Amino acid sequence: MNDLFSRMPTPPAKPVPAGRGSARPASARSAATAPDPVHAAEQGYSARDIEVLEGLEPVRRRPGMYIGGTDEAALHHLAAEIIDNAMDEAVAGHATTIDVALEAGNLLSVRDNGRGIPVDPHPKFKDRSALEVIFTTLHSGGKFSGKAYATSGGLHGVGSSVVNALSSRLDVEVARDRAVWRQSYERGRPLGPLEKVGPTQNRRGTWLRFVPDAEIFGPLAFSAQRLYRLCRSKAFLFRGVTLRWECDPSLARGDVPERAVLHFPGGLADSLRDELGSAPALLSELWSGEADLPAGPGGAATGRVEWAVAWLEAGEASLASFCNTIPTPQGGTHEAGFRNALLKGLRGWGEQRANKRTAQVTPEDLLGAVAAKLSAFIREPQFQGQTKERLTNVEATRLVETALRDRFDHWLAGHPAQADALLAAIIERAEDRLRRREQKDTSRKTATNRLRLPGKLVDCSRTRAAETEIFLVEGDSAGGSAKQARNRETQAILPLRGKILNVASASAEKLRGNQELRDLVEALGCGQGARYDAARLRYGRVIIMTDADVDGAHIASLLMTFFYRELPGLIAGGHLHLAQPPLFRLTHGAKTVYAMDDRDRARKLKSAFKAGAKVEVSRFKGLGEMPPVDLKRTTMDPAQRTLLRVVTAPEDHTATEDRVESLMGRRPELRFQFIQDNARTASDEMLDV
Numbered sequence: 019m020n021d022l023f024s025r026m027p028t029p030p031a032k033p034v035p036a037g038r039g040s041a042r043p044a045s046a047r048s049a050a051t052a053p054d055p056v057h058a059a060e061q062g063y064s065a066r067d068i069e070v071l072e073g074l075e076p077v078r079r080r081p082g083m084y085i086g087g088t089d090e091a092a093l094h095h096l097a098a099e100i101i102d103n104a105m106d107e108a109v110a111g112h113a114t115t116i117d118v119a120l121e122a123g124n125l126l127s128v129r130d131n132g133r134g135i136p137v138d139p140h141p142k143f144k145d146r147s148a149l150e151v152i153f154t155t156l157h158s159g160g161k162f163s164g165k166a167y168a169t170s171g172g173l174h175g176v177g178s179s180v181v182n183a184l185s186s187r188l189d190v191e192v193a194r195d196r197a198v199w200r201q202s203y204e205r206g207r208p209l210g211p212l213e214k215v216g217p218t219q220n221r222r223g224t225w226l227r228f229v230p231d232a233e234i235f236g237p238l239a240f241s242a243q244r245l246y247r248l249c250r251s252k253a254f255l256f257r258g259v260t261l262r263w264e265c266d267p268s269l270a271r272g273d274v275p276e277r278a279v280l281h282f283p284g285g286l287a288d289s290l291r292d293e294l295g296s297a298p299a300l301l302s303e304l305w306s307g308e309a310d311l312p313a314g315p316g317g318a319a320t321g322r323v324e325w326a327v328a329w330l331e332a333g334e335a336s337l338a339s340f341c342n343t344i345p346t347p348q349g350g351t352h353e354a355g356f357r358n359a360l361l362k363g364l365r366g367w368g369e370q371r372a373n374k375r376t377a378q379v380t381p382e383d384l385l386g387a388v389a390a391k392l393s394a395f396i397r398e399p400q401f402q403g404q405t406k407e408r409l410t411n412v413e414a415t416r417l418v419e420t421a422l423r424d425r426f427d428h429w430l431a432g433h434p435a436q437a438d439a440l441l442a443a444i445i446e447r448a449e450d451r452l453r454r455r456e457q458k459d460t461s462r463k464t465a466t467n468r469l470r471l472p473g474k475l476v477d478c479s480r481t482r483a484a485e486t487e488i489f490l491v492e493g494d495s496a497g498g499s500a501k502q503a504r505n506r507e508t509q510a511i512l513p514l515r516g517k518i519l520n521v522a523s524a525s526a527e528k529l530r531g532n533q534e535l536r537d538l539v540e541a542l543g544c545g546q547g548a549r550y551d552a553a554r555l556r557y558g559r560v561i562i563m564t565d566a567d568v569d570g571a572h573i574a575s576l577l578m579t580f581f582y583r584e585l586p587g588l589i590a591g592g593h594l595h596l597a598q599p600p601l602f603r604l605t606h607g608a609k610t611v612y613a614m615d616d617r618d619r620a621r622k623l624k625s626a627f628k629a630g631a632k633v634e635v636s637r638f639k640g641l642g643e644m645p646p647v648d649l650k651r652t653t654m655d656p657a658q659r660t661l662l663r664v665v666t667a668p669e670d671h672t673a674t675e676d677r678v679e680s681l682m683g684r685r686p687e688l689r690f691q692f693i694q695d696n697a698r699t700a701s702d703e704m705l706d707v
């Protein structure tokens with residue numbers, strides 16, 4: 019470790035305690051008795067050392083709370099924090115140069131030529147220097163040395179102490195008021211007091227060197243590429259600074275040089291040009307500039323804003339915003355001001371050109387056509403959001419909007435041809451968007467139409483046809499019982515209103531216009547006629563469940579006729595079934611049996627009960643009057659019910675056609691003939707007289 023720090027001037031033999039002449043309270047750390055800093059930790063530096071440890075212990079115990087984890091991004095957070103502190107000093111106008119050096123051994127050195135961190139005794143902790151308090155306490159940033167300190171944001175002023183806590187070694191050297199001061203730490207623990215190490219004539223500034231703690235970050239090391247990019251971005255963001263980059267030859271690779279001077283007088287515009295390269299642009303010129311942010315009418319400047327906007331023909335739109343050189347990927351109030359200024363400016367131009375179509379332009383149309391950078395500098399920025407990546411100072415919106423709006427209006431007026439081209443392109447984007455939305459709306463409507471299910475369908479929750487069935491029932495009251503008796507996951511109910519249309523005798527037009535049948539086909543989802551598609555059938559079984567009486571039989575016949583004529587594939591696929599609801603319930607004591615008809619009732623009265631037993635016989639007037647528990651047990655529960663599958667005559671294809679035509683067709687004489695032929699075999703209950 020000592021090797022690593024050999025480049026820092028070695029401390030003088032007799033360190034001088036900190037405090038600008040104002041003698042610190044006499045203590046064990048007086049000049050004469052100050053312990054050798056190297057051995058301070060072992061010797062138990064002082065009681066306050068323990069205090070410090072306690073102060074920074076939370077950071078070491080839970081680094082994630084402060085730097086978002088212990089991964090590579092978190093490790094680079096440490097670097098960004100220190101570079102940001104130096105940048106703050108530059109942005110505040112006190113520093114012009116920042117040296118960043120990545121040395122072997124994962125050592126990062128950052129140095130600025132600013133005022134130097136205050137070294138005088140801290141007003142509250144009189145026995146410690148302000149510097150030591152800054153590096154050893156999780157102070158809230160706020161007021162130090164009596165002044166408002168413009169925190170860089172990321173760690174909100176606790177940055178230096180967090181970096182210190184998570185470094186196995188940190189050395190800080192400050193040149194201020196013609197003297198050089200130094201203090202070293204290990205894992206946040208001072209190795210000795212802040213020492214005056216010598217005079218200086220013209221040096222000023224802060225120099226920090228630290229090695230992230232392997233106990234926290236394991237084998238992770240700084241990436242030269244990542245740090246170099248960060249430095250470049252900072253230099254672009256603030257043209258008043260020069261960043262001098264240096265990196266150990268063993269770490270320089272690819273596009274990372276060993277040394278570089280990063281200074282971009284062209285600022286954001288240069289950076290944007292650099293990034294866009296030869297991407298096709300809508301306008302050849304960028305719009306860029308900078309402006310002071312006034313406090314109000316006639317007020318002094320409260321900050322500054324810089325921007326660069328490229329108008330894109332195609333390609334990825336982007337808006338990268340920053341506040342005090344800190345990236346704000348989640349945007350915030352400064353971005354809102356930028357957006358407002360652009361939109362209002364363009365709309366204003368449209369109005370001047372009497373182009374009514376400008377009104378439909380939204381911020382998205384506009385921002386979808388730009389690649390932009392926005393950099394605001396404001397005093398005491400406030401950041402929010404999970405990762406503190408959004409600026410929230412409310413006044414920033416108005417300030418940025420006012421500053422930019424004026425300049426944008428000027429720019430448009432000064433480049434009328436470009437402004438017109440821009441307006442036309444943005445309007446075209448807006449109209450494209452509206453057209454796309456219209457198309458989307460219509461296709462959504464068609465999609466819902468396709469999927470529109472009749473309102474009276476009581477659907478089941480499962481959607482795989484292999485697992486589901488639909489019961490076609492006679493009227494709403496049967497529908498109510500069936501609804502209670504069903505398994506809601508697998509069984510759907512469609513109540514039909516009374517007698518449906520007889521398709522064997524109806525005209526094609528009447529058939530098409532019949533709502534009841536249209537509902538039925540919609541519920542099944544499979545289409546009809548030539549458009550029948552078995553793959554779209556929503557239920558594996560279609561079960562006709564009508565009352566066990568003549569009307570019920572008639573409705574079942576009408577339905578079977580419909581399926582036979584319009585959806586023969588449904589029958590051929592073995593999907594169509596007839597439920598077999600009973601007509602009677604026979605109860606004696608705890609015993610209940612059901613009978614399908616009169617004959618079945620007579621048979622069961624004899625066979626199922628003891629002779630002479632007083633059996634209670636109930637006749638179900640219709641499914642609507644059957645208690646759900648009975649309906650379930652007898653007709654709907656797959657484990658107990660009997661279903662009849664509807665099939666067409668297997669061998670003789672014309673037989674089914676003949677039967678349907680004679681019974682259901684337009685010629686009554688064929689029905690009459692059928693009755694005459696079959697009357698002899700018909701029983702009384704079949705005739706239901």
Ligand code: 1YM
Nearest residue numbers: 103104107128132133134135136162165167224226
């Ligand atoms: C290599 C890192 O930290 N430079 C730095 C930090 C500070 C100052 C100057 C500074 C600020 C102020 C007054 C002020 C810090 N000051 C504080 C605190 N470089 C680096 N350079 N004097 C000096 O803002 O009032 C914290 S950091 F808290 F004292 F203000």
